[in-house]
Amino acid sequence: MSTRDSNFKVIVVGGGPVGLAAAHALHLAGIDFLVLERRPAIVEDKGASLIVHPHTLRVLHQFGVLEKLLPRGAELHHHLSFTAEGYVFKEGTQYAQIRQNHGYGPVAFHRSELIEIMYNDLPLAARERVLTDKKLVDIKTKPEGVRVSCADGSTFEGSIVIGADGVHSKTRQLMRKLALKTNPTRSWDSEQPYAATYQLLYGSFPSPSASGFGYDIQAKDKSIMYFSGPDRGWFFLYKKLPRPTQERTNYTDKDIEDVAQEFLEFPLTRTVKVKDVWSRMLAAGLTNLDEGIVEHWSLGRVVLVGDACHKMTTHLGLGFNNGVQDIVVLCNSLRKILNAAPNGNPSTGALTETFEKYKAVRMSSECSLKGDVWKSGVETRMHSWHNTWYYILSRYLVIPSWTESLVMRYVMAPEFRKGQVLDYVAKEEPMKGMISWLYPMKDLI
Numbered sequence: 501m502s503t504r505d506s507n508f509k510v511i512v513v514g515g516g517p518v519g520l521a522a523a524h525a526l527h528l529a530g531i532d533f534l535v536l537e538r539r540p541a542i543v544e545d546k547g548a549s550l551i552v553h554p555h556t557l558r559v560l561h562q563f564g565v566l567e568k569l570l571p572r573g574a575e576l577h578h579h580l581s582f583t584a585e586g587y588v589f590k591e592g593t594q595y596a597q598i599r600q601n602h603g604y605g606p607v608a609f610h611r612s613e614l615i616e617i618m619y620n621d622l623p624l625a626a627r628e629r630v631l632t633d634k635k636l637v638d639i640k641t642k643p644e645g646v647r648v649s650c651a652d653g654s655t656f657e658g659s660i661v662i663g664a665d666g667v668h669s670k671t672r673q674l675m676r677k678l679a680l681k682t683n684p685t686r687s688w689d690s691e692q693p694y695a696a697t698y699q700l701l702y703g704s705f706p707s708p709s710a711s712g713f714g715y716d717i718q719a720k721d722k723s724i725m726y727f728s729g730p731d732r733g734w735f736f737l738y739k740k741l742p743r744p745t746q747e748r749t750n751y752t753d754k755d756i757e758d759v760a761q762e763f764l765e766f767p768l769t770r771t772v773k774v775k776d777v778w779s780r781m782l783a784a785g786l787t788n789l790d791e792g793i794v795e796h797w798s799l800g801r802v803v804l805v806g807d808a809c810h811k812m813t814t815h816l817g818l819g820f821n822n823g824v825q826d827i828v829v830l831c832n833s834l835r836k837i838l839n840a841a842p843n844g845n846p847s848t849g850a851l852t853e854t855f856e857k858y859k860a861v862r863m864s865s866e867c868s869l870k871g872d873v874w875k876s877g878v879e880t881r882m883h884s885w886h887n888t889w890y891y892i893l894s895r896y897l898v899i900p901s902w903t904e905s906l907v908m909r910y911v912m913a914p915e916f917r918k919g920q921v922l923d924y925v926a927k928e929e930p931m932k933g934m935i936s937w938l939y940p941m942k943d944l945i
């Protein structure tokens with residue numbers, strides 16, 4: 501039975517970058533779907549950059565969007581580390597090494613441009629299945645399917661729900677409610693399963709430097725990342741919170757201004773300071789930098805992907821990359837059980853088993869998720885000299901080029917190498933590079 505002949509329907513909650521990756525992967529698998537997005541438009545010029553690493557470029561290539569995307573991005577090629585006083589203590593080689601190892605360096609995109617291209621490049625029939633102004637408020641599960649309700653009163657029937665609705669996922673909250681309703685004594689993740697030790701002020705501005713810089717600025721309890729693209733520059737100002745928190749904090753414009761004031765004299769490049777771009781900001785936002793992995797990723801016919809089930813700090817730019825990996829692993833197995841089910845409609849039991857296996861794979865050493873959450877947290881703490889040990893590590897130990905070379909080769913490369921691809925889409929033009937050649941990436945021809 502082909503998935504195209506089945507009446508199986510996936511309801512994806514959230515039209516963010518991972519929800520759109522789901523739309524591409526489901527469309528390519530021939531699985532019917534609907535994406536429900538609470539915002540009035542899919543493309544909004546908010547947010548900063550998204551760095552995409554080589555293993556994700558391969559998946560974007562399978563989606564057919566890579567050719568359009570690459571000219572809009574900036575492959576990172578130059579790295580410097582500064583102190584807050586502007587002293588350059590490191591000229592890193594990591595971007596060149598990633599390119600050498602995997603055939604492509606990390607590419608920085610303006611987040612809304614990446615989303616725009618992913619959305620516009622969906623075939624029309626698939627794009628029409630992405631609905632806006634659809635805020636999920638409830639999920640009812642039945643033995644043979646699900647019924648979701650939105651804030652505007654509309655309801656949709658489907659076979660499963662994929663919750664791609666981000667860090668404060670409503671799907672995750674409703675799943676918790678359903679789980680505790682059926683068994684009030686069972687243990688489940690708390691309503692706020694992540695904790696933040698840092699806050700992050702991010703923003704974009706007309707680029708004050710050449711394209712392709714990826715710089716960091718380090719100080720006690722504060723740090724900055726700066727990236728430059730073809731038109732825009734993006735900064736990320738990190739500040740340690742007075743104490744770790746699980747609370748959801750909604751910051752005001754005054755909070756944004758107050759944090760920015762503390763960084764005005766910090767450098768972004770050798771010649772540009774934060775104060776030089778602050779008056780020319782195109783967009784800015786302040787958020788807590790949540791970290792953690794949720795224990796329960798699914799319940800019956802409901803399953804989570806992306807930030808809804810794992811959250812890492814942004815220093816290594818791996819959150820979206822991991823969301824794409826969730827979609828790849830989930831859609832590869834979903835397609836298989838749909839094809840194996842006699843009428844193309846697997847039972848709740850079979851779906852539950854598939855979702856549990858999906859989480860087990862993503863959490864296993866076959867995938868880089870756990871390592872990515874850990875490494876991202878370490879990098880954040882190194883840059884902000886979280887304690888004496890992180891200070892020594894960042895300022896003195898990971899400095900010589902041979903140390904960095906070892907880290908790239910034996911810590912970062914094996915993780916990228918674990919990147920999986922859709923097993924039902926042609927794997928043309930695999931990424932080439934030394935590491936791929938030495939240890940072929942999983943599933944590469």
Ligand SMILES: Cc1cc2nc3c(=O)[nH]c(=O)nc-3n(C[C@H](O)[C@H](O)[C@H](O)COP(=O)(O)OP(=O)(O)OC[C@H]3O[C@@H](n4cnc5c(N)ncnc54)[C@H](O)[C@@H]3O)c2cc1C
Pocket residue numbers: 513514515516517518519536537538539548549550551552634635636637664665666667669670671700702787805806807808814816817818819820821822823
């Ligand atoms: C400043 C910053 C920089 C980052 N840089 C990088 C980077 O360089 N590289 C990288 O890989 N990752 C990066 N990340 C992380 C990355 O942005 C996230 O991992 C990624 O956006 C997760 O995608 P998502 O679709 O799961 O969630 P989101 O991007 O949060 O999208 C969720 C979507 O669901 C919608 N939604 C929410 N609730 C509902 C509801 N009730 N009903 C319907 N829709 C709903 C939201 O409106 C949103 O569109 C960065 C994060 C931040 C904050």
